[in-house]
Amino acid sequence: xxxxxxxxxxxxxxxxxxxxxxxxxxxxxxxxxxxxxxxxxxxxxxxxxxxxxxxxxxxxxxxxxxxxxxxxxxxxxxxxxxxxxxxxxxxxxxxxxxxxxxxxxxxxxxxxxxxxxxxxxxxxxxxxxxxxxxxxxxxxxxxxxxxxx
Amino acid sequence: xxxxxxxxxxxxxxxxxxxxxxxxxxxxxxxxxxxxxxxxxxxxxxxxxxxxxxxxxxxxxxxxxxxxxxxxxxxxxxxxxxxxxxxxxxxxxxxxxxxxxxxxxxxxxxxxxxxxxxxxxxxxxxxxxxxxxxxxxxxxxxxxxxxxxxxxxxxxxxxxxxxxxxxxxxxxxxxxxxxxxxxxxxxxxxxxxxxxxxxxxxxxxxxxxxxxxxxxxxxxxxxxxxxxxxxxxxxxxxxxxxxxxxxxxxxxxxxxxxxxxxxxxxxxxxxxxx
Numbered sequence: 001x002x003x004x005x006x007x008x009x010x011x012x013x014x015x016x017x018x019x020x021x022x023x024x025x026x027x028x029x030x031x032x033x034x035x036x037x038x039x040x041x042x043x044x045x046x047x048x049x050x051x052x053x054x055x056x057x058x059x060x061x062x063x064x065x066x067x068x069x070x071x072x073x074x075x076x077x078x079x080x081x082x083x084x085x086x087x088x089x090x091x092x093x094x095x096x097x098x099x100x101x102x103x104x105x106x107x108x109x110x111x112x113x114x115x116x117x118x119x120x121x122x123x124x125x126x127x128x129x130x131x132x133x134x135x136x137x138x139x140x141x142x143x144x145x146x147x148x149x
Numbered sequence: 150x151x152x153x154x155x156x157x158x159x160x161x162x163x164x165x166x167x168x169x170x171x172x173x174x175x176x177x178x179x180x181x182x183x184x185x186x187x188x189x190x191x192x193x194x195x196x197x198x199x200x201x202x203x204x205x206x207x208x209x210x211x212x213x214x215x216x217x218x219x220x221x222x223x224x225x226x227x228x229x230x231x232x233x234x235x236x237x238x239x240x241x242x243x244x245x246x247x248x249x250x251x252x253x254x255x256x257x258x259x260x261x262x263x264x265x266x267x268x269x270x271x272x273x274x275x276x277x278x279x280x281x282x283x284x285x286x287x288x289x290x291x292x293x294x295x296x297x298x299x300x301x302x303x304x305x306x307x308x309x310x311x312x313x314x315x316x317x318x319x320x321x322x323x324x325x326x327x328x329x330x331x332x333x334x335x336x337x338x339x340x341x342x343x344x345x346x347x348x349x350x351x352x353x354x355x356x357x358x359x360x361x362x363x364x365x366x367x368x369x370x371x372x373x374x375x376x377x378x379x380x381x382x383x384x385x386x387x388x389x390x391x392x393x394x395x396x397x398x399x400x401x402x403x404x405x406x407x408x409x410x411x412x413x414x415x416x417x418x419x420x421x422x423x
Contacts (some may be wrong), residue, residue, distance in 0.1 A: 088151035093353070095159055110168030119177040126152040128179050140177045144238070147173035 002029070003037035004052075010045035010101070013036060016053055021055040022097035042096045047089040052103055054078060079109050153181070160185035165194035169240050171222065192216035195243045197299070202321070208232050217258040220360055235274055239421055244299040246420040251279040254417060264302035272311075272378055273415050276290070281311075283410035287324070290399040291417040295330070298419065300391030307381040307395035307396040309415040317412025319343065324402040326370060328385030331394050335385030337368040341412065345377075379415055386422050 002019040004012045025038060040048065056146040057074050060067070082090070088105060094103040114122055123130055132140065141148065153393070155163075160176040164186055165209060172191060176183040185191065193216055197203065208228040213219035220238065226248070236247040250260075251267075263285040264284045265422040267277045281287070290309065298304060300347060312319070319341035327336035363385050372380050384398045398417055404408065 034332050089157060091155065091159055091163075095156070104166075107163045108161070108166045110172075111334045114175060115167050115171050117171075120172060121176060122178050125338070128152055128153045128182070130178070132177070133179050136180075137177055138290075140183055144176050146174035 004048060005037045005039045006043055006045040006048045010048075012045075012048060012052055014055075015059075018052065018055045018059050021059055021099055022051075023100075025097065040097070043090065043093045047086070047093045050078075050086070050090060051093050051097065051099070051102065055099065058101060070135050075105055079105065082109075136147050151337045152160050157181070157185050157188065158190060160279050161188045161191040162191075163190045169224075169243060175383070187214040187215070187217055189262050192220050196220050196263050197238065197243070197245065203236065204230070206230055208323045223343075225414030228274070232276055235416075242302075242423075244291065244302050244421040245297070246418070247293065247297065248274075248416045248418040249291045249293065250275040250277070250378070250416045251414045252277060253291065254279075254414070255288075255292070256414070257286060257288050258284055270340045270413070270415075275416065278416075280380070281410050281412045281414075283318075283408045285403075285406055285408060287319075287402040287409055287412075288399065289417075290397065292398070294389075294393060295389045295396060296393045299388050299421070300389055302387045303386060303422045304419050305395070306384040307418045308398075308400050309379045309382055309418055310340075311379055311413040311415070313411055313413060316343045318405075318407050319402070319412060321407060321409070322402060322405040323369075324400050326382065326384040327398075329397040329399075330385050330387045330398060334385055337370045337383070337385065337386060339370040339372070339382055339400075341382075342372065345410075381418070384417070 001012050002016050002025070004014060004019065004025075006012070016029070020029065026036060039111075043051070056076060057078075071136065079087075087109065091103065091106045091110070094106055117125070122128070130137070160182060164182075166177060167175075172186045172195075176186040196216055196219065200219070203223070206209060206229045208231065211219065211222050211227070213222060214291070216299055223236075224238045224240045226237045228234075233250050233253040237246045238244070239246050247380065252275070256265065259267075262282075264282055266280050266282055267304070268280060269276060291306075299349045310327070314412050322342050323338040325336065325338055327334055370383050372382055375381050388398060396419075398419075
């Protein structure tokens with residue numbers, strides 16, 4: 001068993017195989033850098049708990065059609081109803097912990113929110129400030145004119 | 150807001166999960182998003198993994214300062230394989246498209262100047278197009294190996310043609326069109342009407358060129374106008390699952406004993422079908 005410690009000092013005991021879903025943790029274990037517990041200063045307990053739920057489900061390497069279907073359903077449920085803050089926390093955690101499948105899943109979810117939207121809609125959804133001057137924005141639009149046809 | 154906390158790599162990764170069009174549109178959201186949208190990391194994903202090999206086969210070298218620039222250049226039609234084919238990346242789907250030139254097709258009697266002649270046309274991207282003088286046996290066939298195309302994609306094959314004023318005999322009988330890959334066969338019929346309308350069963354002309362009609366298992370195709378001034382006839386479609394197979398695409402009117410002439414063939418285009 002491996003002990004993971006979140007940024008807010010909560011500890012989570014998980015099986016080594018589950019922890020190794022994270023390439024970052026895998027390298028730490030293989031390079032023998034691990035003490036009693038592995039500190040993860042970039043991940044809060046709330047996010048780490050969710051990551052562990054994901055890894056526990058995905059650690060089973062069963063290539064059957066049924067299992068693949070089950071995983072797909074799990075992924076859909078996992079992403080359902082997540083608020084934006086949690087979604088981005090998961091992306092940051094998946095990136096830091098280097099869990100490719102979770103990064104793919106979370107990034108695709110955000111990508112689906114961007115698809116076919118206008119720049120103004122995207123700004124609204126993610127509360128992004130437009131830091132272009134009108135002239136700069138015009139220039140970028142001209143550069144990418146084909147995308148607006 | 151949390152979005153601002155994402156490192157540029159993550160934003161690039163998110164944008165690479167959309168489409169080239171969405172990514173370019175997002176460039177105007179903010180300077181940070183623009184930087185992520187212009188990054189080589191992102192455009193690497195849209196560029197096909199074998200792009201170095203494709204670049205090596207182009208007739209004219211392409212120069213590029215960024216992966217985005219390379220993608221945009223490759224998404225314009227470019228002569229490849231000694232000028233026998235044209236290649237481009239479909240901007241919306243990032244999939245490969247090819248046009249086989251008339252010289253790259255199998256056209257019986259095409260080497261005999263009594264039946265077919267080869268000429269240069271300004272409106273064609275190829276050096277030569279084939280014009281039918283007259284034959285009884287009209288057959289135009291192209292083949293391509295699926296390994297040249299993008300996997301996990303449905304492709305449509307289209308014969309690109311023009312009908313000069315002197316065209317004759319082409320619409321007397323319907324031509325057969327088909328696409329064959331392994332066990333799969335997609336087929337149809339078409340009346341090569343020179344004014345582009347479709348001929349209905351009752352013989353009434355219809356100016357409506359949208360859509361095809363099903364007639365007893367074989368779809369009646371229509372001639373569609375293209376943006377480049379040519380006309381296209383859908384020969385059929387197929388799904389490329391990534392396995393290596395030969396695709397055969399064909400138009401034939403070989404049942405009629407009468408002479409036909411006047412069709413100009415630019416080539417056969419393969420592009421993703423949405």
